[in-house]
């Protein structure tokens with residue numbers, strides 16, 4: 001048997017949390033913990049007895065003080081009872097649906113949802129006996145599609161890529177009359193520009209990966225519930241051991257502090273780019289709810305407190321996939337990739353024929369832009385030179 005090297009005990013037991021007098025930092029510290037220690041068995045048992053009704057620090061899987069600080073920030077933004085955190089936005093959506101649905105139930109979901117949400121439903125929930133149907137992203141046929149076993153109405157408002165808006169208070173009334181919950185994906189609004197819980201939703205989900213994090217360096221999902229909808233969600237999260245790293249929670253907290261000024265700049269610049277694109281002959285239609293004339297504009301004025309850096313446009317029918325790709329490749333300031341909500345501009349190409357089906361048949365290719373915090377004049381000049389490059393290639 002080999003004896004441990006000298007000092008092994010000191011290595012394990014030395015350097016405990018120092019106790020000191022003084023003030024406290026502005027920001028919550030990063031508390032990394034799996035194990036949590038108690039002063040006595042009695043204290044441990046007493047805290048454990050309250051763990052399902054109260055938030056306390058008893059084991060890393062149930063959160064830690066850094067995560068609690070972010071949960072509280074999101075709860076304040078969303079105006080709910082309490083919040084849970086998830087490793088991604090999609091994980092938050094999946095966990096909420098698992099918490100609220102069981103085999104034999106029906107889920108009525110907006111056709112405007114983020115594509116991986118649709119995939120989650122089709123590939124996981126439907127094979128496990130949960131029925132699902134999709135309502136038009138403007139909500140127009142939702143009442144007709146309700147079933148006696150509808151337990152969740154799920155909206156994403158504004159919708160992904162086309163930013164359709166539905167009347168959330170009307171959907172809430174429809175759901176509640178049938179004894180169902182209304183769940184909303186609030187990633188677009190990020191808790192500042194849109195507040196689903198105030199409009200009648202029971203649970204609001206966000207991908208904090210986008211504007212809350214805001215710097216393209218962290219993945220995170222949040223789900224904030226009303227008091228009535230909280231317990232089943234919280235229990236399901238505990239059953240699955242859902243938690244996030246305190247380092248990631250700290251990054252989101254760090255990013256979120258400046259979200260207000262970032263969004264003000266994103267939305268001002270996106271509206272300017274949207275107006276500029278409307279005047280281009282290569283563009284058939286621009287989608288941005290803050291644009292007067294957009295199909296969602298009236299509801300956006302009624303229910304939103306602002307917009308953001310997202311806009312999409314449909315290329316004129318003559319511009320096919322090769323030309324659209326060349327146009328994107330010619331851009332110098334727009335990153336080609338997925339996601340959005342960082343400080344930088346992004347561009348992505350979408351063929352909506354796959355997801356929106358008949359509603360998009362015969363339409364052009366769709367480009368989504370995320371307008372970042374660069375100077376808008378530089379972004380417009382970049383877009384213009386890419387259109388010019390396309391025109392000279394088409395002529396040549």
Ligand SMILES: *Cc1c(COP(=O)(O)O)cnc(C)c1O
Nearest residue numbers: 088089090114185187207209220
């Ligand atoms: C990005 C996004 C998500 C998923 O977030 P991840 O953190 O990437 O999993 C969910 N909903 C919407 C509307 C999104 O844009």
